[in-house]
Every structure is written in structure tokens, then in C-alpha cells.
Amino acid sequence: MTKVRVYELAKELNISSKSLIKILQEEFNVKVKNHMSVIEEEDAQLIKELFAEKKDEKNPDDEESIEEKYEDLAEEDLKKSLKKSKVKNKNNKDKKEDTSKALASNRDNVIELEESTITVKEFAEKIKKQTTEVIKQLIFMGVMAAINDEIDFSTAKKLGEKFDTVVVQKELDIDKEAVEQEEDDDEDDNLVSRPPVITVMGHVDHGKTSLLDAIRKAKVTSMEAGGITQHIGAYTVNLNGQKITFLDTPGHEAFTAMRARGAQITDIVILVVAADDGIMPQTVEAINHCKAANVPIVVAINKMDRPGANPDRVKQELTEYDLVPEDWGGDVICVPVSAHTKEGIDTLLEMVILTAEMQELKANPDRNAKGTVVEAKLDKGRGAVATLLVQNGTLHVGDSIIVGSTYGRIRAMFDDKGKKIKSAGPSIPVEILGLSEVPASGDRFHQVKDEKTAREMADKRKEKLRLQYLQSTHKVSLENLYNQIKEGKVKELNVIIKADVHGSIEALKQSLEKLSNEEVKVRVIHGAVGAVTGTDVALASASNAIIIAFNVRPDSNATILAEKESVDIKTYRVIYNAIDDIKAAMEGMLEPDYKEVVIGKAEIRQTYKISNVGTIAGCYVTDGKIIRNSSVRIIRDGIVIFESELASLKRFKDDVKEVASGYECGLSIEKFNDIKEGDVVEAYEMEEVKKQL
Structure with a gap:
């Protein structure tokens, strides 16, 4: 059935749409919302006829037509609605003022925490109470905290209730502008090839x-x-x-x-x-x-x-x-x-x-610039110099940018040939001057509206990094693997294998990948022969992987970096132990009774062969300490060649219980005489670990 819009009908009747809507509502009881509303063609025809009859019935002596009458009515209604709107706005204004006064009067009862923790002393100062009162309430809550101890937000919230104070956590919108830029809503028309x-x-x-x-x-x-x-x-x-x-x-x-x-x-x-x-x-x-x-x-x-x-x-x-x-x-x-x-x-x-x-590959050059630091250095004459790769938008001289936890205003920009340029588009590398500090390679940069905003964001990022350092991130390890699988955090277990021979790598790889199930897939992302190095730890950190070292050991740099990056390195001598541990970890059944703790390393610098005694090694303790009767392993070129016990440990001619780092000593290995200069003696002990319930 054909339909007619109100404005079309109004045009035929030669009156305004506003007047027709008023007539339809009052005279014909037809409910319409606006001039775009539709009515059936039959109803429209009936309205035309009734409208014509009403016009014919109108007294010629009347000064105003139906159209004028209804237009006047519409104007009166408009005036009334405006008057009502003014009264309503006034009421709303009064209501807002009352609310503001109420909030102002209760401001003392609300405190905001900018961080996730606060010290007892700072909390007491914020609620204007004695520190002893606050500590007393904490004791009643079962929390033992001294004046300089920190309490978390949930504890602070419960504590605030005891003092009729509302504790709220202030949202630190650190990267609001940066995030807005990340969420790229560019239309297809703005994207060009890069x-x-x-x-x-x-x-x-x-x-x-x-x-x-x-x-x-x-x-x-x-x-x-x-x-x-x-x-x-x-x-x-x-x-x-x-x-x-x-x-x-x-x-x-x-x-x-x-x-x-x-x-x-x-x-x-x-x-x-x-x-x-x-x-x-x-x-x-x-x-x-x-x-x-x-x-x-x-x-x-x-x-x-x-x-x-x-x-x-x-x-x-x-x-x-x-x-x-x-x-x-x-x-x-x-x-x-x-x-x-x-x-x-x-x-x-x-x-x-x-x-x-x-x-x-596409990008939008008509937007604020963002990208990555390729490299950076400190130049004596020019200050902090950074090479940036623009990934989206266009960077100009004079723009303010935030780079990681540093900031600056671009004073000069050079292309890859050392020529001064004024702007750089997507995928173009540039060297810039003007940063407050030297950023790190890989840091992201974002253009912001002014230098003040950049400085504030950089300060907040520094504070956030400090908090993240205090609350260290939890990387995947065999001990917490099952919990992370259940929480849905781990869908894929990445593994790096380092072994003494290539055949062991292939055997481990095939065996581990067969352990994949519906909940988690085991994926070996890298395998190589040799000791665990810093490169392996960096890859493990980037890919959230664990490292399995079979018959090899991590070097000193790798051990330090693994501890810093919270990367799990597992060492094995028997291939089935490695497979069983991964399987048990995936099933949540891994409960180690003992944990190996390396207590010291010594480098063999000279060897002496003594009849009826064997080979004596002259060593220099490079790390930790060497303890008599401790378990030791001999490492040659990063590969474990023998495991045994210390037979003797001497300083000059005297037997000693231990030798600390930085000192020389003489030692012999139980049932092993094939010692060579350059070998490393690693002393370790097995530490008992209580089973986790």
C-alpha cells in the first residue's frame, strides 16, 4: 500500500508542515512525530477531503484562515514550551548548585588514591586522624602494619569505612592521548600506500x-x-x-x-x-x-x-x-x-x-605521528640524538612528542643522508634533536599537542614503570603453568631447547610437541646446540617461553638476564625427566620436592698431577663460593661433561670449609681426573621445597 509523507501532504494542501502536524493531531486524531512521518494514501486522501470541507464551512468574515489559526496556536505552544524550558533549566541549575554545595560539604569524607598502594602515615594525613588510631583500626582488621608500611587499595577502602570516609582510586589516564592515536579510526579515503x-x-x-x-x-x-x-x-x-x-x-x-x-x-x-x-x-x-x-x-x-x-x-x-x-x-x-x-x-x-x-601496507599521513625508536645516543655537541621510524602520520619540526618515559620538542630533523628536512611521512626514518633524555631502542613515540602535556605524560610513565618494577610481572614457568592454563592466560606453551648434540634437540622437540592437548599447545620456537646465552633469554622473554637446557648450562650473562626478565630456565640430564616435568606441569601435578641452587663457580687455571692422589686443579672462584663436600659439575665449552662430589678443597696447604669469590684455591674431584685448563667447576646443592597444596 502506498504511503505519503507529512511534508508532501502539506505541500499539496499549501500549508506549513508544522501547521499540518497540529491539525492532524487535534482535528483528525492522527499521531505523527515530525514532517518525515508517513501516513497511508487512503488516509491522506480523506484528510484532503475533510480539509476542503472545513475550508468551505469557514465563515468568510473570519479574519484568519485555518492555516493562520493553527500557526498562531503553534507559536503560542512554542512560547509556552520555551517558557517551560527556561524554568526547567533554572531548576536544573539550582539543582546542580545544590549538588555542588553538597559535594563541597562532603569533600572531606572522600579521598582519592593515585596509586594502588599508600603508606599508613599518608593515609592518616589524608583523613586527618592520628597515626595511632589508624594502626589500631588496622590491628582490629587483622592487618599488622607500621607507620611506614604500605597498604593496598582494598585494605584502604575497608579502613576508610571505619572512619566514615569513602576511598576511591583515581584513574591514572597516563596514555589517554597516545591511546586515542593508537585506536586509529582512519577512513579508507585517508589511507595511502607506504x-x-x-x-x-x-x-x-x-x-x-x-x-x-x-x-x-x-x-x-x-x-x-x-x-x-x-x-x-x-x-x-x-x-x-x-x-x-x-x-x-x-x-x-x-x-x-x-x-x-x-x-x-x-x-x-x-x-x-x-x-x-x-x-x-x-x-x-x-x-x-x-x-x-x-x-x-x-x-x-x-x-x-x-x-x-x-x-x-x-x-x-x-x-x-x-x-x-x-x-x-x-x-x-x-x-x-x-x-x-x-x-x-x-x-x-x-x-x-x-x-x-x-x-x-597502508598508513594515514594526515594525522598525528607515531612510530618507533630505531637507535639513540648521547652526542656531546648535540645532546640526545634519536633515530625514529615514522609508522603513521607525519612528523614535523616543532612537534612535541613523548618517547617511552622521555619527552621533547623537535628542534631539528635530518634524513638518512644528513640533509635537514621539515617533515617525514610513514615508513621514513629520521634523526631528531630535542629530547630531554636518551630513549631506548624499540620505545614507541607519539606526537602530542604541546610540550607540557608530553612532560606530564612522561612523568606519569616513569611512576608507572617504578610501580611495575616493584610489582614484578609473572612470566610463565613450570610451577605456575597449570594455574595460568586454567585462567586462560596460556593457550600456547612456547619452549626453547638448548642441548649438547643436535639429536637430543630433535628427540625432545618431537616428544614435547606430542604433549599438546585441547587446552594448551606446546610449540618449540627455537632449538640449537650449545650453552644458554643472553640471546636465548631475550627470545624467551619476548615470546613468554621457558628454556629447557639438556646437558648444557646457562652462561653468566644468561643467568643474570633470566633473573631480571623472570625467564624460567630448566636444566636436565635425562630426557624423560624433561618430558615428565612438562606433562606434570600441564596437568597441574608438578610438585617439586627439591630445587637445585647454584652456590658458586670456579675457573680452572692450572692443573697438577700428583701420584697416588690424582689431578689437582688450581682454581679462581669467579662467582658465589665453593663449599667442601658440595656437589659439583664440570662444564667444558658450556656443556656438562661430568657430575660428582668435591674430594678436597685447600687454600695453600690448609684444608678449608669454603672459599669465597675473588680467592684462589686448589681442589680435586671425586673419581675424575680428566680436568683441563679453562674448565668451569660449578658447585650446587639441593634445597628442599615444601609441597604446594
Whole structure:
């Protein structure tokens, strides 16, 4: 059935929509809301006829028409409604004033906590009570706290009720502006293509630096005569009018460090593999890092000019790590290149652009800038200097930015050739001056409205970091794995395996991945031969993984870093113990009775062979202390070769109970004489741990 809108009917009747609405409501009892309301065509026709009859019945002597009459009525109603609105607004204003007065009178009964904790003394000062009264109430609540002890928010809230005071926690909107920028509501019309950001990775001596240099010389425009190119850690090259940004941080350690800070700035990784050498340990490590970060890989098979170059062998080895070349039916692009002869460099860059086009990399240049710090340093003449990679928006000279927990106003900006520039768009690296402090690599930066806002946000971030340091984060470990699975925090258990031989890695990997169940999937993200290093701990921290060391030990740097980053390192000598522990942890049945505690390390510097006694080792205690009768293990090149007990421990000619760090000693190992200079003696004891209920 056809419908007619009110304004169309009003037009036919030659009256205003407002008058028609009034007539419909009062004369014809038709309920309409506004001029866009619809009525049935039959009803409209009836209204036309009735309206015509009413017009005919109107006395000619009347001074005003029906339309004028209803328009006057409408005006009167409008005046009445305005009068009512004014009265209502006045009442609301009075009500607000009364509310403000009431709040002002009760302000003393409300206190705000800016942090999650407060000291007893500060709480007493806020509620204007004696400290002794506050401590007394805490004792009644079952909380034993002294004047300088801290109480948490829930305790403070209950304590406030005892003194008729409402305790509320002030929301610290630390990154309000930054968060608003993160939540990018850009429309498709504002998004434009941006250059891809590339990182070059691979094994040592496979030609990473040579390839980067070849690309720079071939594609980076040389400067004027006498000019000096300032290397700033990143640069942009042009290929047929299209730009590509290279990060000059080829090491996977930098790659991991940035990912650990949540800065995923690399779009594509060029994996360099030597055609005459093939896949090497560091190449495998780079592949695992790329997979963990879920970044596309383009393989550059370098050194094709060498006599022993065999690209097919490289492709065959790549398939062992689930990287199947395109010409073999896979999806990994492999390009033969030579950094020495410049062969294949154009093709490599074209493949990078093609991969970038498949990713559809876009950004909005018409918004506040944000991005990541590539590197930073302190220059004597220029102060804090930072290399920034703009990831979205456009950065200008004079903009105020916050970078991690530091801030500043950009005084000068330079491109990758050392030339002064005024602005930089998405995926463009720039060197800036004007920061208050030197930021850390991987810190995110955001443009804010002014320097005052940036300073306030930086101060609040520093305070937040301090609180986070005091309340250390809980990384996944075997002891808390089951609880985290039940809470839904862990859906995937990432594991890094370090072992003495490659066969042990494969055996452990296969056995552990079979333990996956419906609730949690076990995934081995990296496996390598050798001692646990700082790089392994950094990867574990970034991926929230645990490290399983089989017949190998962590080095000193790895131990310190693991403690700082709360990374769980488990050492095993029997493969089944490792599998049983992971399985028990997943089932919530892991209840260790004993915990191994390393008490000291000593480096063997000289050996003496004595008849009827055996080999005596002259040692220097490097860490902790060596205790007589303690259990020891001999470590050679990071690998455990023997475990036993100390047979004797001497200082000069005297037997001693212990030797502290920084002192020399002589010792012999029970049932072991194959001691060599450079070996490390690690003393440990088993500490009993009470079972958790």
C-alpha cells in the first residue's frame, strides 16, 4: 500500500508542515512525530477531503484562515514550551548548585588514591586522624602494619569505612592521548600506500653487510662533492619511483629486543644465505625469530659468483625448516644474488616490492605521528640524538612528542643522508634533536599537542614503570603453568631447547610437541646446540617461553638476564625427566620436592698431577663460593661433561670449609681426573621445597 509523507501532504494542501502536524493531531486524531512521518494514501486522501470541507464551512468574515489559526496556536505552544524550558533549566541549575554545595560539604569524607598502594602515615594525613588510631583500626582488621608500611587499595577502602570516609582510586589516564592515536579510526579515503620496512638477517660471513652496502651504492643517491653521509641506522632506497626502507640492524638480537618491547616495525625480512655454505646455526636462529614474529621472509642466496655456489642445495635445506621455494611449489621467494658483482640486486628489490604489495601496507599521513625508536645516543655537541621510524602520520619540526618515559620538542630533523628536512611521512626514518633524555631502542613515540602535556605524560610513565618494577610481572614457568592454563592466560606453551648434540634437540622437540592437548599447545620456537646465552633469554622473554637446557648450562650473562626478565630456565640430564616435568606441569601435578641452587663457580687455571692422589686443579672462584663436600659439575665449552662430589678443597696447604669469590684455591674431584685448563667447576646443592597444596 502506498504511503505519503507529512511534508508532501502539506505541500499539496499549501500549508506549513508544522501547521499540518497540529491539525492532524487535534482535528483528525492522527499521531505523527515530525514532517518525515508517513501516513497511508487512503488516509491522506480523506484528510484532503475533510480539509476542503472545513475550508468551505469557514465563515468568510473570519479574519484568519485555518492555516493562520493553527500557526498562531503553534507559536503560542512554542512560547509556552520555551517558557517551560527556561524554568526547567533554572531548576536544573539550582539543582546542580545544590549538588555542588553538597559535594563541597562532603569533600572531606572522600579521598582519592593515585596509586594502588599508600603508606599508613599518608593515609592518616589524608583523613586527618592520628597515626595511632589508624594502626589500631588496622590491628582490629587483622592487618599488622607500621607507620611506614604500605597498604593496598582494598585494605584502604575497608579502613576508610571505619572512619566514615569513602576511598576511591583515581584513574591514572597516563596514555589517554597516545591511546586515542593508537585506536586509529582512519577512513579508507585517508589511507595511502607506504614503503615497506626491511630487516636483513642471516649467519655470520654470509654477506649481510656486503649486500646492504651493494644496495646503498647502487640505489642511494650520492651526496654533493665534499658532503658526508651521516649513517643513522636506517635508510631509504628508490626503485622505479617506489621507496624501500632498510633498517641497518641486521643482528637478530636487535630484532628480538624490539619485539620484546612490543615494537613490531619490520614488514619483511631478507634472509641472506651463502650459496657455497648453506644453512648454518645462526641462519636457523634467524628463521625461528622470523616465524615467532610472523614476518614474511624473502631469501637472498648470496655469493653466486663463488665457484662452489649451489643454490639447489640451499633450497633443499630450506625445506627442512618449512620454507619451500616458489619454484618448488611453495610460497617462499628465493633470489640468487651476488653482493660482489651486483647480480640479482634489482630482482631482489622487485621481489621485496611485490611481497609488500601482497601485504597492502597502508598508513594515514594526515594525522598525528607515531612510530618507533630505531637507535639513540648521547652526542656531546648535540645532546640526545634519536633515530625514529615514522609508522603513521607525519612528523614535523616543532612537534612535541613523548618517547617511552622521555619527552621533547623537535628542534631539528635530518634524513638518512644528513640533509635537514621539515617533515617525514610513514615508513621514513629520521634523526631528531630535542629530547630531554636518551630513549631506548624499540620505545614507541607519539606526537602530542604541546610540550607540557608530553612532560606530564612522561612523568606519569616513569611512576608507572617504578610501580611495575616493584610489582614484578609473572612470566610463565613450570610451577605456575597449570594455574595460568586454567585462567586462560596460556593457550600456547612456547619452549626453547638448548642441548649438547643436535639429536637430543630433535628427540625432545618431537616428544614435547606430542604433549599438546585441547587446552594448551606446546610449540618449540627455537632449538640449537650449545650453552644458554643472553640471546636465548631475550627470545624467551619476548615470546613468554621457558628454556629447557639438556646437558648444557646457562652462561653468566644468561643467568643474570633470566633473573631480571623472570625467564624460567630448566636444566636436565635425562630426557624423560624433561618430558615428565612438562606433562606434570600441564596437568597441574608438578610438585617439586627439591630445587637445585647454584652456590658458586670456579675457573680452572692450572692443573697438577700428583701420584697416588690424582689431578689437582688450581682454581679462581669467579662467582658465589665453593663449599667442601658440595656437589659439583664440570662444564667444558658450556656443556656438562661430568657430575660428582668435591674430594678436597685447600687454600695453600690448609684444608678449608669454603672459599669465597675473588680467592684462589686448589681442589680435586671425586673419581675424575680428566680436568683441563679453562674448565668451569660449578658447585650446587639441593634445597628442599615444601609441597604446594
